[in-house]
Amino acid sequence: MKNLTHKGVEDIVPYPPGKPINELEREMGIKDSIKLASNENPLGPSPMAVRAIIDNAHELHRYPDGNGYYLRSKLSQKLGVPFDQIILGNGSNELIELLTRTFLSAGEHVVQAYPTFLVYEKMVKAAGASITSVPLSNFRIDLRSIIKAVTPATKIVFINNPNNPTGSALSNKEMNEFLREIPDDIIVALDEAYIEFATDKDVANGLSLLNKHPLLFVLRTFSKLYGLAGLRIGYGFGSKILIEYMNRVRQPFNANTLAQAAATAALDDDDFVDKTLKTVRDGIDYLYRALNEMRIEYVPTQTNFFLIKIPQAGRRIYDLMLKEGVIVRSMDSFGLPDYIRINAGLSGENERFINTLKKVLEKQASI
Ligand SMILES: Cc1ncc(COP(=O)(O)O)c(C=O)c1O
Numbered sequence: 001m002k003n004l005t006h007k008g009v010e011d012i013v014p015y016p017p018g019k020p021i022n023e024l025e026r027e028m029g030i031k032d033s034i035k036l037a038s039n040e041n042p043l044g045p046s047p048m049a050v051r052a053i054i055d056n057a058h059e060l061h062r063y064p065d066g067n068g069y070y071l072r073s074k075l076s077q078k079l080g081v082p083f084d085q086i087i088l089g090n091g092s093n094e095l096i097e098l099l100t101r102t103f104l105s106a107g108e109h110v111v112q113a114y115p116t117f118l119v120y121e122k123m124v125k126a127a128g129a130s131i132t133s134v135p136l137s138n139f140r141i142d143l144r145s146i147i148k149a150v151t152p153a154t155k156i157v158f159i160n161n162p163n164n165p166t167g168s169a170l171s172n173k174e175m176n177e178f179l180r181e182i183p184d185d186i187i188v189a190l191d192e193a194y195i196e197f198a199t200d201k202d203v204a205n206g207l208s209l210l211n212k213h214p215l216l217f218v219l220r221t222f223s224k225l226y227g228l229a230g231l232r233i234g235y236g237f238g239s240k241i242l243i244e245y246m247n248r249v250r251q252p253f254n255a256n257t258l259a260q261a262a263a264t265a266a267l268d269d270d271d272f273v274d275k276t277l278k279t280v281r282d283g284i285d286y287l288y289r290a291l292n293e294m295r296i297e298y299v300p301t302q303t304n305f306f307l308i309k310i311p312q313a314g315r316r317i318y319d320l321m322l323k324e325g326v327i328v329r330s331m332d333s334f335g336l337p338d339y340i341r342i343n344a345g346l347s348g349e350n351e352r353f354i355n356t357l358k359k360v361l362e363k364q365a366s367i
Helices: 005-010 020-027 047-059 069-079 091-102 117-127 144-150 172-181 208-214 239-247 255-268 270-293 314-323 347-365
Strands: 086-089 107-115 130-135 152-162 189-190 217-220 234-238 304-307 339-343
Touching: 005 117, 020 314, 020 347, 047 255, 069 086, 069 107, 069 234, 069 255, 086 091, 086 239, 091 117, 091 152, 091 189, 091 217, 091 239, 107 117, 117 130, 117 152, 130 144, 144 152, 144 172, 172 208, 172 255, 208 234, 234 239, 270 304, 270 347, 314 347
Parallel strands: 107 130, 107 152, 152 189, 189 217
Antiparallel strands: 086 234, 217 234, 304 339
């Protein structure tokens, strides 16, 4: 019998999504649980986006604008990037896939840091290409070692800045040096899903790197800052030639009507953006203070989430917290079994997380 698929797909481990709240409550027979596991916006979706969804619902008998005219125009205006250097995706996840589908052939090679966002490796393997994962150095992406891992077969390098799951970020200087050194014929995919949360002014920003490398592709999303994860809308910008090829492969209606309308409206929702950034920053400050008092180590972040080192196996604490209705992310699938990852929630959620962690750790210590 023929092989059903190729070795790359055989090797893929299914993505472990954070448990949806209703699934958890059903399984555990509990109510009022909180989820701090998927780096979502705790305030809900942008209200201006919600209004745009309602206003545009009567257009659903029509196919979406396959050119994404209004959203791309607005992004072009806001970012100062030419219209034809912007592409939309069904979440930035789709753009990761579109990039690998457009440019990678079987036998070619990709470099990424490890641990990082799990979807890059999945898509590379699905394309039949190979991947080298370069370990982080002290929780930071090691750009020197990434350059050393480049071979003549290397086609794409994925850099996630700030990096998920560590929250650490590369500086403008570091990224400039990297782009100077990396060969011109390698595509640099710079995933900035969390860039808007960075507080350090030195953190690299794809917008200022655009003309520093001939094959740069920057990915961003409406899922986090704008609270639209369930709608699936992201965008990419970068070298014109990359966007041109990706548009050949792209499904014509990949960004749906409501997603385009909502994202366009969200870009004007300054109040919501300010409120989100304040909620996240206040939340992270509170969580740092509480963990310091508990003498629990964590990895300082430039995003809306961070890693916490747990005195016992992270997976065990994850299970115990789940029973208490607090959903966090265990890090075994990222190769960090002693850690859990949480995102900043509302203040009451953050307090409940800390109180539950105390309770669970005390219970464990007394066993
Ligand atoms: C680093 C990173 N990139 C991309 C994504 C995907 O975002 P989207 O919802 O736009 O597909 C995520 C989602 O968690 C992420 O953490």
